[in-house]
Amino acid sequence: xxxxxxxxxxxxxxxxxxxxxxxxxxxxxxxxxxxxxxxxxxxxxxxxxxxxxxxxxxxxxxxxxxxxxxxxxxxxxxxxxxxxxxxxxxxxxxxxxxxxxxxxxxxxxxxxxxxxxxxxxxxxxxxxxxxxxxxxxxxxxxxxxxxxxxxxxxxxxxxxxxxxxxxxx
Amino acid sequence: xxxxxxxxxxxxxxxxxxxxxxxxxxxxxxxxxxxxxxxxxxxxxxxxxxxxxxxxxxxxxxxxxxxxxxxxxxxxxxxxxxxxxxxxxxxxxxxxxxxxxxxxxxxxxxxxxxxxxxxxxxxxxxxxxxxxxxxxxxxxxxxxxxxxxxxxxxxxxxxxxxxxxxxxxxxxxxxxxxxxxxxxxxxxxxxxxxxxxxxxxxxxxxxxxxxxxxxxxxxxxxxxxxxxxxxxxxxxxxxxxxxxxxxxxxxxxxxxxxxxxxxxxxxxxxxxxxxxxxxxxxxxxxxxxxxxxxxxxxxxxxxxxxxxxxxxxxxxxxxxxxxxxxxxxxxxxxxxxxxxxxxxxxxxxx
Numbered sequence: 001x002x003x004x005x006x007x008x009x010x011x012x013x014x015x016x017x018x019x020x021x022x023x024x025x026x027x028x029x030x031x032x033x034x035x036x037x038x039x040x041x042x043x044x045x046x047x048x049x050x051x052x053x054x055x056x057x058x059x060x061x062x063x064x065x066x067x068x069x070x071x072x073x074x075x076x077x078x079x080x081x082x083x084x085x086x087x088x089x090x091x092x093x094x095x096x097x098x099x100x101x102x103x104x105x106x107x108x109x110x111x112x113x114x115x116x117x118x119x120x121x122x123x124x125x126x127x128x129x130x131x132x133x134x135x136x137x138x139x140x141x142x143x144x145x146x147x148x149x150x151x152x153x154x155x156x157x158x159x160x161x162x163x164x165x166x167x168x169x
Numbered sequence: 170x171x172x173x174x175x176x177x178x179x180x181x182x183x184x185x186x187x188x189x190x191x192x193x194x195x196x197x198x199x200x201x202x203x204x205x206x207x208x209x210x211x212x213x214x215x216x217x218x219x220x221x222x223x224x225x226x227x228x229x230x231x232x233x234x235x236x237x238x239x240x241x242x243x244x245x246x247x248x249x250x251x252x253x254x255x256x257x258x259x260x261x262x263x264x265x266x267x268x269x270x271x272x273x274x275x276x277x278x279x280x281x282x283x284x285x286x287x288x289x290x291x292x293x294x295x296x297x298x299x300x301x302x303x304x305x306x307x308x309x310x311x312x313x314x315x316x317x318x319x320x321x322x323x324x325x326x327x328x329x330x331x332x333x334x335x336x337x338x339x340x341x342x343x344x345x346x347x348x349x350x351x352x353x354x355x356x357x358x359x360x361x362x363x364x365x366x367x368x369x370x371x372x373x374x375x376x377x378x379x380x381x382x383x384x385x386x387x388x389x390x391x392x393x394x395x396x397x398x399x400x401x402x403x404x405x406x407x408x409x410x411x412x413x414x415x416x417x418x419x420x421x422x423x424x425x426x427x428x429x430x431x432x433x434x435x436x437x438x439x440x441x442x443x444x445x446x447x448x449x450x451x452x453x454x455x456x457x458x459x460x461x462x463x464x465x466x467x468x469x470x471x472x473x474x475x476x477x478x479x480x481x482x483x484x485x486x487x488x489x490x491x492x493x494x495x496x497x498x499x500x501x502x503x504x505x506x507x508x509x510x511x512x513x514x515x516x517x518x519x
Contacts, residue, residue: 008196015192020183020298033190041199100182100296101383122176123183154170159178 007047011040014057018064024119025068025112027104035071039064061124062134065116106156114149121146181406185295189288189387189516191435194451197489264462264473268509272464272471275512278417279469284335284345285389285505289419289513292412293360294384296399299407308372309405316361320376321403324351332381332396335414343393348413350379353398357411359418375403384412389505389514419511433510434472438518443500448472448515450508452491461493464509470501471509 015036022032022039043050043060053059107115113135120131121142128146132139153159170178264272279285286292295313299306312318327349335343348356354376384397396413434448448461457476464471474493506515 007200008193011196011199012192015195016186019186019190023186024179024183029187029190032186037195037199040195041202044199100184103178103182118175119179122172123179125176150170150172150175153175159170 006051007044010043010050010056010060014060015040017057018061021061021119021124022064022068024107024123025065025115027108035064035068038067042067058130058134065120065134069112069116102159106153106159109156110149110152114145114152117142117145118149118153181297181408183298185298187288187294188290191451194435194490197451201490263460264475268473268475269462269464272473272509275420275507275509276464276466276469276471278512279505279507280466281468282505283390284343284393284416285514286393286416287387287389287514287516289511290360291386291513292356292384292414292416292418294410296408296410297406299405306405306407308370309374309402309407311366311369312371312374313407313409314361315363315366315371316358317371317373318358318376318400318402318409319373320354322376322379324354324379326350330381332413333383333394335393335395337390338392338394343395345395346415347396348415350398350413352415353411353413354379354400356413356418357400357409360411372404374405376400377403382410384410386412387516389517419513434474434508434515436518437472437506437515439501443502444497446470446472446495446497446501446506447492448474448495449490449492450474452489459491459493461495463495463497465498465504467504469505469507470497471507471512472515473509 018036018039019029019032022035023029026032026035039060042063050056050059107118110118116135117131120126120134121128126134128139128142132142135142299310301307302310332347335345335347337343378401380399380401382397382399384395386393386395397410398413400409400411402408434450436449438447438449439445440447446461446463452459459474459476462473462475464473472493472495501517506517507513508515
């Protein structure tokens with residue numbers, strides 16, 4: 001690592017996976033793109049350090065989690081400007097049948113760190129110890145956060161009412 | 170719900186990033202912004218660019234042969250061109266008659282349209298990820314991209330739950346008609362990229378299910394939620410989501426093979442005066458100079474980007490972001506801006 005072309009290769013190879021993780025964390029492609037761009041900008045500033053890491057993708061994902069959680073802490077009561085009025089939940093009854101929309105809705109109810117634990121454990125398939133290392137907390141904290149998150153998701157009506165209408169064969 | 174079920178749900182239903190997110194361009198921007206040497210060079214270059222741009226705008230605007238033949242479009246307004254931070258007058262670069270005719274056709278297609286999605290492939294989303302994209306699933310991955318798909322379900326069936334009406338994010342209805350399942354399947358087949366698989370041997374996908382769904386799309390008037398059909402396949406857990414609305418698709422990418430190659434604009438910034446547009450696009454900087462031209466109608470502006478000299482085929486430079494500035498005959502106002510390779514709408518920073 002260390003050369004510009006290796007950075008471009010890294011961004012194009014790892015970017016899609018990071019974008020999907022960022023989408024799960026933010027629930028919004030524009031925010032996910034911003035988060036990934038901020039992440040890669042920081043990674044590029046310390047590109048030698050990324051190259052020296054045992055697992056560069058994991059190192060960069062850790063940068064992304066730190067950026068995300070730090071931004072949320074900074075903006076915990078911030079106003080979020082939007083170009084249009086926010087959508088009113090329940091206006092479109094059919095949207096609830098869309099699994100992705102349901103997933104998005106349910107994830108949005110989790111506090112940021114619980115949401116990060118869910119994404120790392122069940123999307124990035126990390127172990128409890130790896131998740132703890134990426135979030136800089138103890139394994140016990142990961143276990144309790146995951147347990148609370150699962151309880152919230154299990155009881156969420158959006159996930160309980162998933163609807164799939166198969167066409168007639 | 171078990172841990173395994175949640176994991177499966179996340180893996181299957183986390184969407185793929187939209188094609189409008191350009192990772193290659195993102196890497197190029199990050200490197201360019203962080204390069205202190207380039208920043209130092211940029212200051213005098215920017216000053217030079219300002220001088221040259223002023224001369225270009227103040228100077229005679231070249232009328233191209235054949236201008237004005239389209240009833241609603243004024244075309245071929247030459248402008249200053251910049252590339253990789255330097256500014257050059259691309260005096261020899263002019264679009265051909267075929268390029269202008271193609272651009273006029275694409276601009277005229279937008280007359281009277283209020284619903285204009287951003288990007289070329291806005292109507293399709295892949296749902297879920299390939300587990301072995303470079304191995305056993307590769308023939309199916311390319312089959313989906315090539316739209317080599319057959320159906321074993323009854324496409325004339327109607328859903329038990331009616332498709333939702335298209336609407337803007339604030340709930341107002343979008344004036345487009347929903348499509349039934351069969352027409353949506355045909356729309357799915359009409360997309361993709363024919364012949365992009367190269368030597369990969371494709372294995373066709375078989376549709377085994379279709380469920381009504383919704384799709385969020387970005388448009389020139391903000392986000393919208395559209396009805397969509399989600400197609401499942403026998404061969405893979407990856408699914409395809411196709412918008413079920415009667416809206417013209419972007420022109421097929423292979424349509425451009427009959428005209429000289431042009432660069433596709435990704436993003437446009439409009440100056441405070443509303444008349445100068447800066448269009449950015451990805452290129453391989455191999456000694457080419459670029460010029461931008463505007464093909465205008467009352468409803469849309471098409472940006473034509475042409476190179477002044479042929480590319481050096483032996484050049485192996487990495488792709489980078491280039492920009493051209495285009496001067497409009499009238500302020501942009503609320504007109505839609507499109508790239509003129511496939512005719513898709515481009516996001517405008519105002």
